[in-house]
Amino acid sequence: MPIETVELLHRVTDAFGPSGFEDEARDVIRELVEPLADEVRVDTLGNLLVTKRGKSDTTFMLDAHMDEIGFMITWIEENGFLRFQPIGGWDARIIPSHALTIQTDDGTKIKGAIGTPPPHVLRPEDRDRPFKIEDLFVDVGAENADEVREMGIRIGSPAVIAYPFERLGSQRVMAKALDDRAGCAVMIRTLEALQGEDLDVTFVAAFTVQEEVGLRGAGTAAWQIEPDIAIALEGTIAADVPGVPAPRQPTRQGKGPSIRIMDSGMIGMPRMIRALATTAEEAGIPFQYQVPAPGGTDAGAIHRTRGGVLSGAVSTPCRYIHSPVSVMRLDDFENTVRLVTEFVRRCPGVVGM
Numbered sequence: 001m002p003i004e005t006v007e008l009l010h011r012v013t014d015a016f017g018p019s020g021f022e023d024e025a026r027d028v029i030r031e032l033v034e035p036l037a038d039e040v041r042v043d044t045l046g047n048l049l050v051t052k053r054g055k056s057d058t059t060f061m062l063d064a065h066m067d068e069i070g071f072m073i074t075w076i077e078e079n080g081f082l083r084f085q086p087i088g089g090w091d092a093r094i095i096p097s098h099a100l101t102i103q104t105d106d107g108t109k110i111k112g113a114i115g116t117p118p119p120h121v122l123r124p125e126d127r128d129r130p131f132k133i134e135d136l137f138v139d140v141g142a143e144n145a146d147e148v149r150e151m152g153i154r155i156g157s158p159a160v161i162a163y164p165f166e167r168l169g170s171q172r173v174m175a176k177a178l179d180d181r182a183g184c185a186v187m188i189r190t191l192e193a194l195q196g197e198d199l200d201v202t203f204v205a206a207f208t209v210q211e212e213v214g215l216r217g218a219g220t221a222a223w224q225i226e227p228d229i230a231i232a233l234e235g236t237i238a239a240d241v242p243g244v245p246a247p248r249q250p251t252r253q254g255k256g257p258s259i260r261i262m263d264s265g266m267i268g269m270p271r272m273i274r275a276l277a278t279t280a281e282e283a284g285i286p287f288q289y290q291v292p293a294p295g296g297t298d299a300g301a302i303h304r305t306r307g308g309v310l311s312g313a314v315s316t317p318c319r320y321i322h323s324p325v326s327v328m329r330l331d332d333f334e335n336t337v338r339l340v341t342e343f344v345r346r347c348p349g350v351v352g353m
Contacts, residue, residue, distance in 0.1 A: 005189075005330065006173065008032075010165040012185050013175035016103055018070025018087045019213045021158040022046055024107070025066045029184055029207050036191040037205075047221045048207040050191065054199035058348045061204050061227035061309075062190065062340065063218055063298045064183030064234070065211030068176065069322055070160040073102065073138070073153060080142030082112070084159065085133060088212035089322050093130040098324050100138055101162040104152030112140035161324040171329050178318045178326040180211065182333060183233030186316065189337040194344065201229070201347045211298055215265070218298035222305040229310050229347055232299035233340065235328065236260075236290065236315030250293040251317040253329045256286030257336035260313035263292060265300020272312035275351040276343060283342045285335050290315065310351060314340060
């Protein structure tokens with residue numbers, strides 16, 4: 001039986017999976033989707049490709065990336081402190097003083113603290129200056145470098161800032177990695193909703209790797225799948241917070257999923273935008289158009305594959321993405337599932353193919 005939504009989000013967000021190290025996240029997702037598909041396979045790069053065959057050769061690709069932003073250990077000091085560098089797009093100002101989880105080669109999780117010099121010993125001119133990544137270090141409680149190595153930590157070990165999943169009031173959840181485990185959970189729910197249905201398209205759900213470092217998994221996945229139509233799912237920027245004027249808010253919570261108009265990787269195809277909006281309107285699903293903002297989605301890689309792919313991007317608004325913890329509304333999530341599921345049912349007719 002399908003697991004309850006909050007438990008699903010809990011399982012997929014708590015899983016460890018920075019870019020290039022998505023194994024645990026993929027294992028969690030694979031266990032959930034294997035009963036829902038005709039074929040499940042993992043490609044060379046680590047993408048999880050889940051196929052539900054339809055009545056035609058037209059192929060619809062739904063994409064969500066499994067990876068999250070994280071860190072890599074780059075140096076072990078003789079006194080046991082660790083140096084690190086980011087994997088993906090971090091703002092260095094928000095990294096200090098958080099708890100860090102490092103994963104060893106055998107899967108053991110080691111906790112540590114991201115340290116900084118205390119303000120008492122800083123020069124006055126340095127107190128208001130944000131720390132750079134190279135100023136920061138990790139304290140895992142080791143006395144020396146040998147103790148660090150005995151823990152299993154080495155140069156190249158991956159890490160994430162990891163706070164546990166929590167409910168936040170009646171309508172919101174708070175978790176790491178909602179960018180883009182929210183999209184992964186939408187795909188899982190969509191596969192569940194389509195069970196027992198004969199689709200007009202062959203539906204491939206691609207849980208992809210290494211989006212945060214350059215849309216790498218989506219490009220190779222789309223090359224193999226050869227889709228005719230594709231949608232990338234994201235946990236996107238909700239900036240409906242104090243200090244951000246309305247014109248600079250890409251999306252707002254409580255308004256439903258967003259249909260992306262343009263970003264740094266793709267200008268939305270009018271035909272696809274109209275088809276998504278029509279589907280939402282006819283099904284009574286609230287939605288919003290996402291105004292341009294920096295960043296991109298896997299659709300930026302997918303739509304340029306082979307001879308080109310009719311592509312779009314649908315997102316669930318999440319506050320504070322690319323930070324240690326994000327916040328999402330459950331009704332926005334459920335409406336994203338409704339829109340995506342209905343769109344798959346209506347393909348390829350809704351886009352005029």
